Amino acid sequence: MTDQYVTKHGLIFSSQTMLSGTGLEFAQSPQAVVFDNFIRVFFTSRYRDDDQWVSIPMSVDFDSELMAPISDARRVEFSKSVTGGFDEHGIFPFSPLKVGELLYSFTTGWRRMKSVPVETAIGLMISSDGGISFERHGTGPIVNRSLMEPFLVCDAQVVDWNSQFHMFYLFGTKWTDDPRTGAPERTYKIGHLVSDSIDQWPIGTGTPIIPEIIPLEAQALPSVSPNADGLEMVFCFRKSTDFRQGGPGSYDLGYASSIDGESWTRNDFFVKWGRTKFDSEMRCYPSFLDLANRRVVLYNGNSFGRFGFGMVSLWR
């Protein structure tokens, strides 16, 4: 992986252009599904409600080479949350997985709390129309906080590998007040669960699988894909506090590989890529996508993806 030929395409979806007139901003955590004649990219946008952002899942279609959008951006359709439900205040991210004729999505639901800004949990939705509309699988989450994982269970992505479903996700370890702003900030780490069924998952163990390289590192958005030797992962990482303005400690892309899914070797070679205007201050919320001749990394740049998402091709 590290010595592959790389092309940086920069921004391929501009939210200012594609979401103009909708009242929506941001196009976060792009995650794509390949169909016969097009590629459907799911992402999350936000609207303003009562002085707070609410995140909603969206999709847009691209040509099969991911050169340009061939559809408008549209909201993903699904039923509203119940009152008091785990995703009452938004969904981000939205992680699709094609299994046969169905498209599943692992969602992260947000709900606002009083003593901390938010709590999250992982839900499951199912689509039989290629991802235009989804049915909720149950009214509550399929993965939630548990004995050793006290809060902020989120960012699930599932890969079907070696005849089992592998979920890579986050669990929160700490809430810390930012010394400069006093605002509570989150620390989370990447975890791993294995199951024979897509909706029943074992209890998390609170064991981080990716070693940290900075103190109180917050890791996010793991995206895992198989390769010839096992699995590889792209994710993002930052300091726990003072990371919102860009500069050292703000989000950058990490990389790790594993032969068994349990034990991972970290090698953040992505950090050596040159930066462009799109990602001059931060790089975050990545996902892998396999095309015929290359593996692609879709990701967000500055301002946590406010302005759209971009792409890097890793040629085989």
Add this chain to the structure above:
Amino acid sequence: MIRWNRLGLTFDVSKYRSSSFRISHAQAVASLDQGTHLRLYYSTRPEPDESGAFVSYTSFVDVLPTDPTVVIASSDEPVMELGGRGTFDEHGIYPFSPVVFQDRLIAFYGGWSRPVSVPFDVSIGIAESFDGGVSFERLGPGPVLAPNMDEPFIISGPKVRMFDSTLFLFYIAGSRWVGDPSEREPVYRIRVATSDDGLRWNRLGKDLIPCLDGDEVQASPDVLFSKGKYRMFFCYRNSVNYRGSSGSYRMGYAESSDLINWVRKEHAPVLTPGPEGAWDSEMIAYPHYFETGGSAYVAYLGNGFGREGFGLAKVEFE
């Protein structure tokens, strides 16, 4: 046939005030037979905060095994501290249910948190005592039973029992919130889960007790075995308009031969509210059955959901 003999308000919390944790309420009694005394755990509250919100702590009182109306000792401390910031039990430890399991004294408890859109949420935690039940330590910072796909919120009211070396956890699961945004009330129903180790639970996944109407709220599933059958005392009420009026908590009763399939006995002679002016004239809530000194009792809460304390009645099955 069930016979009752009321013994009145036997634990008046106002006589045991402690400003740090115990000003009002003594709710959801759970008993632990410790030989020389019977320990009765209950949940209590300090003064509410500026917005009127309460937290709950669990404490206990020791009573005579031969006469549980007689208090012989009272705990000066809560059995556990509240959870840390952002945890499921940051705002309350209530109710509390101890059990001796594989020579360990463990307890399951309701942990309370505060969402913005509804008044509260609850998940169930697990703790262990290493000092004979005076204090308990969490086995982990998170819950052992939390909302899942079919139980979206309020996983609470744990009452754990051991039958044939399997742990049975009777609990309540929320199904929906009703009412106006400023006055949200939850609807919850009684369910059961089983476990061989206390950590991994199989939920049956359906309500145990048929409802009398679609709005019914059920709580306090208190299961016992007596005279050849499993029996459950519980309480039920309307989902709205239930505070101190005709829709408020009443005692319910059901029977089972297998702990899974329950027949509700709507006309069983349960304990009914006391006469006008009595401490239990408006409601009978949160029953807990225990046997001691050759007799059987039910501890329960009266008016105000146990704001004043708890009381006892002697009970006999025929």
